[in-house]
Amino acid sequence: MKTISLLGSTGSIGTQTLDVIRRNKDIKVAALAAGTRVKELAAQAREFKPELVCIGSEKLAGDLKTELADMDVRIVSGSEGLIEAATISSADIVLTAVVGMMGIVPTIRAIEAGKDIALANKETLVTAGHIIMPLAKEKNVHIYPVDSEHSAIFQSLNGENKKQAEKILLTASGGPFRGKTIADLKNVTVEDALNHPNWSMGKKITIDSSTMVNKGLEVMEAQWLFDVPAEKVQVVIQPQSIIHSMVQFVDGGIMAQLGSPDMRLPIQYALYYPERRPLNTGRVDFFELGKITFEKPDFENFRGLKLAYEAASQGGNIPTAFNAANEVAVRKFLNREIAYLDIPEMIAYAMEQTAFKENPDVAQILETERAVTELLESRW
Template sequence: MRKIVLLGSTGSIGTQTLDVVRNYRDDLKIVALAANHNVELIEKQIREFKPSKVAMYSSKAAEELRVKIADLGIPVYEGMDGLIELVKSEEADTVLTAVVGMIGIRPTIEAIKAKKDIALANKETLVCAGHIIMPLAKEYGVSILPVDSEHSAIFQSLNGEPRKSVEKILLTASGGTFRGKTTKELENVSVEDALKNPNWDMGAKVTIDSASLVNKGLEVIEAKWLFGVDVENIQVVIQPQSILHSAVQFVDGAIIGQFGVPDMKLPIQYALFYPDRRPMPEERLDLFKLGSIIFEKPNTDVFKGLPLAINAAKIGGSMPTVFNAANEMAVKRFVKGEIKFLDIYSMIDKAMQHHVKIDNPSVEEILAVEKETYSFLLS
C-alpha cells in the first residue's frame, strides 16, 4: 500500500488526487493532509480519509479546524513547521506536493531528507530551487515523479531510453484562452476572458499563466532540471486539442509521445503507482473521433511570457525566482483589476532587468529574492 502525505489537499490537484485515492482505497492511503485556509473542505476530507495528522498553513485556520474536528482526536499542526512535521511522518512513503508558491520548497527538501518519494506538482520547487532539489534527491536515493501533465508525458516517453539518446524535448501547450490573438486584441481583455481555458480544469492562477504562456515558460525551466537537458533542447509546440501531452525526439529522429484525454487524474495516478499502471475509470481517447491533430508554433512576439522565461533559465541562478515572483505579483494585480493583461509581461521584464543575479542561491537567498522582487515592483 502506498501511504501518502498530501500537501495542498483543497486545491485543484489535491482534490483530483483524492478522487484517485477513492478509486484505489485498498492500494492508496492518505496518512496526512495539509491545506492553506479552506477549513470547510479539509474537514470533509479528514472525516472521509481519516489521516493520522493534518496541518493548516494559516494559524487562524488551524485554530478553527481544531475546534471542528475535536471529536476525532487528530492533531492539527500549523505554518511551515506543520508542513515539515507532516512530510517527516514515519508511516508515509510518498509526499505529493500540490501547494502553490514558494512554501513548497522547504517541505520538499525535508521530505527528501526523510527519504520520501516526491510526487511533484509545485512548480516553484524546481523553477527556483532545481539546483538544490535534484542533487539532493540523488544523494538520498529519492524519486522525483512529475505530476504535471506535460512532464509526466516526457517522463513516460523517456522510460527505458538512455538519456544520451535524447535530441530534444517537445513540450506541448494548448495555447491557452487567447491562442491566435494579436497584441492589439489582448490590450483590453478581462480577467473573466483569461479564465476560460478551452481544455483544462485548473486553478485561476495557472489558468491565467496558461493564457499568457508564462506557465509554459515555467515548465521549460522545470523540464531543464527534471530531465537534465539544456533549455536550447526544449521546444515548445502548441497542440490546441491537448491530446498529445508532450513528446521526446531522439538522435535517430524517432519521436515518442504520450497521448490521452486532457485529465489531470491520469498523471496523478501514474505518479502514485509508478512503475505500475492501473485501470482508470475515465474517458478514453477515440482516434476516429479525433480525426486529425494540430500543431502550431507559439507566437513569442505576442505571448512574451515564454521568451522571458527562457531568458531567465539561460541566465540561471536567482533569475528564475525573479521571473516567477514578478509574475505572481502581476497576476494578483491583474485579477484585482489594477493592471491590464499585457502589463504582466512589462512587470516581469522590469523586475528581471533590475535584478543582479545570485549564482547557486540558498533557500534563504531564494526567499529573500522573492521578497525583494515584490518590494521593487510595489515601489
C-alpha cells in the same frame, strides 16, 4: 499499502489526487495540508482519517479544531506545520501540490527525510532545481512528475536511454488567446483569462496558461527533471491537448504520450509507478478527432514565454525573479489591480532589476523573492 502526505489537498490537483486514492483504496493518507479552506479540509480529514492536518494560519487552525473536535487528529499550521506534514514519519511519498514558492522548503525537508516526491509544484524546481535534484540523487529519492507534460516526457523516456534523447517537444494548447495579438489582449478581463478551452485548473495556473508563462515555467522545470539545457526543450502548440508531450531521439525517432486531458492519469501514474491501473478517463476516438494540428509558439504576443527562456539562459536567481514577479502580477490581475498586459511587463522589470546570484542557496532564493515582491508592490 502505500502511505501519502498530500500538500495542497483542497486545490485542483489535491482533490483529484484524493479521487484517485478513493477509487483505488490501497493508499493510506498520513497527512493533509491546505491553505485557507477549513471546511473542505475538515471534510477530507473525516473521509480519509489522516494522523495530521495542516492549515495556513494559527487562527484557521483554531477554526479547524472546532470542526474536528470529535476526531483524534493532530492539527498544525503555517510553514512549520507544512514541514511537519512533509516529513511525517509514516509517509512513503509526498505529493506537493501547493501553489508557489512555499513548496520549496517542505520539499527539501521531505527529500532529506527520505520521502519520494510526486511533484506538482513546478516553482520548486524552477527556483531551486540546482538544490533539489542533487539532493534527491544523494538521498536516493525518486521524483515523479505530476504535471501532464512532464509526466508525458517521463513516460516517453521510460525504457529508453535518456542520454540518447536529442530534444524534448513540450506541447501546449495555446490557451484561450491562441492567435490573438497585443492589440487583442489589451482589454482582456479576469473572466476571459480564466476560460481555458481544455483543462480545468486552479485560478493561478489558468492565468499562467493564458499568458504562456506556465509553459515557460514548464521549460525551466523540464531542464532540471530531465537534465537537458532549456534550448533543447522546444514548445509546440497542439490545440487539441491530445499529445501531452514528446521526446525526439538521436536517430530521429519520436516517442509521445497521448490521451484525453485528465489530470488523474499523471497523478495515478506518479503514485503507482511503474504500474498502470485502470482509470475511467475519456478515451481518445481518433476517427471522431479527425486530426491533430501543430503551430509554432508566438513569442512576440506572448512575451512571458520568451522571458522564461531568457531567465533559463541566465540561470542563478533570475528564474526566481521571473517566478516571484509572475506570482505578484497574477495576484494583482486577479484582484483587478493591474491590466492583463502588465503581467509580462512586471516580469521583465523584475528580471532587469534583480542583482544576479550564480548559485543561490535557499536563503538567497527566498531573499530574491522578497526583494522582487517589495519592488513590484512599490511600483505597481
